Amino acid sequence: MHPYRTHSCSALRAKDAGTTARLSGWVHSKRDHGGLLFIDLRDETGITQIVIPAGAPALALAENTRVESVITVTGDVVEREEGTRNPDLATGDIEVRAREFVVQSAAAVLPFQVAGHENYPEDLRLRYRYIDLRRESVHSNMLLRARVIQSMRRRMTDLGFVELQTPILTASSPEGARDFLVPARMHPGKFYALPQAPQQFKQLAMVAGFDRYFQIAPCFRDEASRADRSPGEFYQLDFEMAFATQDEVFATLEDVMSGLFTEFGKGRTVSQAPFERIPYARAMKVYGSDKPDLRNPLLISDVTEDFANSGFGLFARIAADGGEVRAIPAPGAGDKPRAFFDKLNNWAREAGAGGLGYIVFAEEGGKGPIAKNLEADRVDAIRTKLGLKAGDAVFFAAGKGDEVAKFSGQVRTRIAEELDLIEKNAFRFCWITDFPMYELNEETGRIDFSHNPFSMPQGGLEALNTKDPLDITAYQYDIVCNGIELSSGAIRNHLPEVMIRAFEIAGYPESEVEARFGGMLNAFRYGAPPHGGSAPGVDRIVMLLADEPNIREVILFPLNQQGEDLMMGAPATVPPERLKELSLALDLPKPKPTIKKV
Numbered sequence: 001m002h003p004y005r006t007h008s009c010s011a012l013r014a015k016d017a018g019t020t021a022r023l024s025g026w027v028h029s030k031r032d033h034g035g036l037l038f039i040d041l042r043d044e045t046g047i048t049q050i051v052i053p054a055g056a057p058a059l060a061l062a063e064n065t066r067v068e069s070v071i072t073v074t075g076d077v078v079e080r081e082e083g084t085r086n087p088d089l090a091t092g093d094i095e096v097r098a099r100e101f102v103v104q105s106a107a108a109v110l111p112f113q114v115a116g117h118e119n120y121p122e123d124l125r126l127r128y129r130y131i132d133l134r135r136e137s138v139h140s141n142m143l144l145r146a147r148v149i150q151s152m153r154r155r156m157t158d159l160g161f162v163e164l165q166t167p168i169l170t171a172s173s174p175e176g177a178r179d180f181l182v183p184a185r186m187h188p189g190k191f192y193a194l195p196q197a198p199q200q201f202k203q204l205a206m207v208a209g210f211d212r213y214f215q216i217a218p219c220f221r222d223e224a225s226r227a228d229r230s231p232g233e234f235y236q237l238d239f240e241m242a243f244a245t246q247d248e249v250f251a252t253l254e255d256v257m258s259g260l261f262t263e264f265g266k267g268r269t270v271s272q273a274p275f276e277r278i279p280y281a282r283a284m285k286v287y288g289s290d291k292p293d294l295r296n297p298l299l300i301s302d303v304t305e306d307f308a309n310s311g312f313g314l315f316a317r318i319a320a321d322g323g324e325v326r327a328i329p330a331p332g333a334g335d336k337p338r339a340f341f342d343k344l345n346n347w348a349r350e351a352g353a354g355g356l357g358y359i360v361f362a363e364e365g366g367k368g369p370i371a372k373n374l375e376a377d378r379v380d381a382i383r384t385k386l387g388l389k390a391g392d393a394v395f396f397a398a399g400k401g402d403e404v405a406k407f408s409g410q411v412r413t414r415i416a417e418e419l420d421l422i423e424k425n426a427f428r429f430c431w432i433t434d435f436p437m438y439e440l441n442e443e444t445g446r447i448d449f450s451h452n453p454f455s456m457p458q459g460g461l462e463a464l465n466t467k468d469p470l471d472i473t474a475y476q477y478d479i480v481c482n483g484i485e486l487s488s489g490a491i492r493n494h495l496p497e498v499m500i501r502a503f504e505i506a507g508y509p510e511s512e513v514e515a516r517f518g519g520m521l522n523a524f525r526y527g528a529p530p531h532g533g534s535a536p537g538v539d540r541i542v543m544l545l546a547d548e549p550n551i552r553e554v555i556l557f558p559l560n561q562q563g564e565d566l567m568m569g570a571p572a573t574v575p576p577e578r579l580k581e582l583s584l585a586l587d588l589p590k591p592k593p594t595i596k597k598v
Contacts, residue, residue: 004072010046014079014093021096022074023048024104026134027067029115037062040115041073041096044139049086049095050075058101068107068114068134074100122552127566129557141554144264145542149216151263152237152538155256161212161239166201168194168218171516178222180232188583194220197535199454200520202240203492206531207523214239216538222563228484228540230551231563236487237541240533246475246491249532250274250431253479253487257536261427261481264545269426275479279434284402288326288409290435293483294428296416300408303327303396306382312374315357315398323400326408329386330415333393334360340418341368344395347414353407357396361388370396413483427481427544434458435476438469438505449506451476455490457502464501479536481544489534496524 004024012021025043032038035054039062040047050073052062065071075098086092111127112120114134125132132138153163172179172193179193195201198217205213217238225231237256241249254273261270276294283290286299304325307315315325333340341358348356359379360367366379386394395415397408416422437457439450447469455474457463463472475491493499499521503513514521542554552558559565579585 001074008045009041009043009048010090012048012077012091012094012096016077017079017094019077020074021077022072023050023096024072025070026114027065027069027071027107029067030062032063039073041071042134044143046090048091049080049089050098051095052098052101056098058098061103062098062101065103066107066109068110068131069103070105070107072100072102072104073098123560123566126552126558126560129567133556138553141542141546141548142556144546145538145554145556148260148264148542148545149538151260152216152256155259156214156237156239159212159252159255161214162210163215164205164210164213165215166195166198166205166217170195170201173200173516180220180222183582183584185582196221197236198238199452200517202238202533203454203494203528203531204520204523206240206242206492207494207526207528211242212239217535225559225561225563227550228543230539230555230558231561232559235538236535237538238533238535240492240531242529242531244491244530244532246433246477246532249489249491249534250277250477253489253534253536254429257429257479257481257486260541261545265427267425269423271427271429275429275431277431277433280432280436280473281434283432284405288405288407288412289483290432290478291480291483291485292409292430292432293413293422294430295423295426295482296412297421297423298329298412298416300412301327301329301386303382303385306378306385307374310374310378312370315370315396318398318400321400323398324404325396325398326404327382327386328395328397328408328411328415329388330358330393330395330419331388331421332391333415333419334362334391336393341393344414344418348411351407351410353397356411357398358393359396360393361390363390429479429481432478432480433476434473435478436470437472437474437476437502440470446507447505452488452490453503453506454492454499456493457498461495461498461501464498464505469505475532477534479534484540484544486540486544487534487536489532491530491532494524494528494530496521499524 001022004022006022009023009025023041025041028040028042028047030037030039037052037059039050039052041050052059073096075096077094077096080093080095110131111124112131114131133142169182169192173196177196179196182192182194184190184192197219198215202213215238217236218233219236220233223231241252251273254275258270258273278292280290283292285302288300302324304319307325308319310316319325345356357370358368359371359382361383365371365376366383371379382394388394395411397404397411399407435451437450437455438447441448451474455476458473458475459467477489478485479487493502500510500513504510539551539555543551546554548554557565557567564570
């Protein structure tokens with residue numbers, strides 16, 4: 001007999017009754033029923049009930065064994081009596097009556113319980129992540145992640161892609177976030193950078209003649225944490241295609257995403273290819289976001305003209321000053337009590353807006369503070385434009401540029417949530433296309449890349465030389481699911497002269513481009529195919545499939561919100577001799593003086 005187990009803890013069934021089995025696992029829970037000790041024994045596959053009767057040699061040892069201790073039990077498989085079977089367990093028709101009981105590893109008092117569904121502070125869970133990972137929901141998320149990655153690899157291979165590994169130690173690159181730097185001991189004063197993405201290397205693979213590349217790529221960015229973004233590192237399904245059009249890139253990713261979400265979506269509805277394509281400018285105007293949640297049926301309308309030179313002075317002034325007034329419909333909200341509107345108004349103020357104006361539509365016309373001051377024909381024009389009827393309402397956001405776009409998008413989301421309009425049990429995908437090549441940095445007044453700097457501008461070199469940089473769009477695209485950006489991608493810039501000019505507009509002289517990206521530029525000079533690709537985030541995909549609101553729930557050993565590993569104690573100081581070996585000296589910020597209260 002195997003020294004540890006003949007079966008897993010999910011394997012035994014009624015047909016195994018009368019046999020001897022040996023099981024190993026963790027003590028999930030214990031129950032003393034006056035002469036009978038019941039233990040739920042757990043391994044990764046499931047749970048088996050162990051019974052130790054009164055007088056059994058193993059009883060004293062078992063009674064003194066704490067939960068989460070690792071044990072090995074050998075005993076007889078017996079069918080449970082009628083009325084004691086557990087239909088919620090795969091092994092619920094049997095139990096194992098222990099004859100031998102061996103403690104392989106005794107557990108200390110736990111910082112929190114594994115059994116049950118109680119919530120514990122995140123820092124406590126991350127400090128003892130190895131215990132947290134034993135809990136059913138977190139453990140199943142990791143197994144789901146493994147199956148998703150396995151499916152990704154199979155799907156990409158079936159589509160003719162070859163898996164290649166790109167370097168981890170590389171040079172710094174302007175990817176939009178801060179690099180993690182690694183001092184080069186053998187080259188004092190110089191640093192490697194951990195890759196924010198394998199961007200240049202995958203493009204060089206195309207130049208090298210590989211037709212279709214992919215990898216499950218680790219990426220590193222020194223940026224703040226969010227619910228859908230892990231600080232420090234993340235993984236993406238990185239792929240690139242030679243001689244590919246944007247449509248072919250879309251078709252490839254649609255095939256993989258629709259397949260993955262159908263396979264692991266537990267019956268939820270999944271958008272079928274081709275996914276809806278929404279130009280960036282339209283997304284910002286109609287959804288107030290470049291990450292629209294298409295489960296939300298509400299569409300934003302521009303009603304600036306309806307308020308221009310109107311009796312509602314506030315919005316009339318905003319329109320005259322070059323601002324916009326946007327309307328967000330609220331079907332059925334006209335029947336809501338006043339408290340509903342006051343609640344949304346207070347929310348808007350807490351979000352930094354002056355408030356949230358609205359009109360309620362009744363059979364006799366519009367009602368509310370705005371309708372009292374806005375001409376009746378204008379109120380009716382707004383109702384007609386938005387397709388509203390008596391019993392509906394409309395909310396308004398007013399301001400300039402990105403500010404009003406962003407706020408109107410937040411209002412759209414909040415109203416849909418309050419009215420329970422968001423489609424349930426669905427994954428709704430779309431492409432956001434035609435991103436601006438550049439944006440204006442409000443802090444510096446400089447022109448910056450708005451997306452991937454290695455993208456091909458629409459119109460090529462001519463557009464770069466003749467158009468206002470802020471009017472240039474690029475062959476850049478994002479794929480979005482349920483309001484979460486899963487991937488950015490682009491048709492790449494494979495022409496040296498176009499790349500040099502594109503960086504020049506963003507403030508990088510040719511000499512700097514040659515110095516920082518000489519490897520790729522030189523490669524392009526030896527014949528580069530047109531190519532493009534994308535890189536959907538593995539963590540975000542699994543987060544959606546697991547229906548988890550926080551990305552750390554689907555990462556094996558995540559950092560906390562401050563970018564710390566509480567379990568391993570990272571980041572940590574290093575001894576002075578190690579710094580000297582790396583030719584480094586610390587210039588730490590001075591601690592802020594504390595002001596004593598008198």
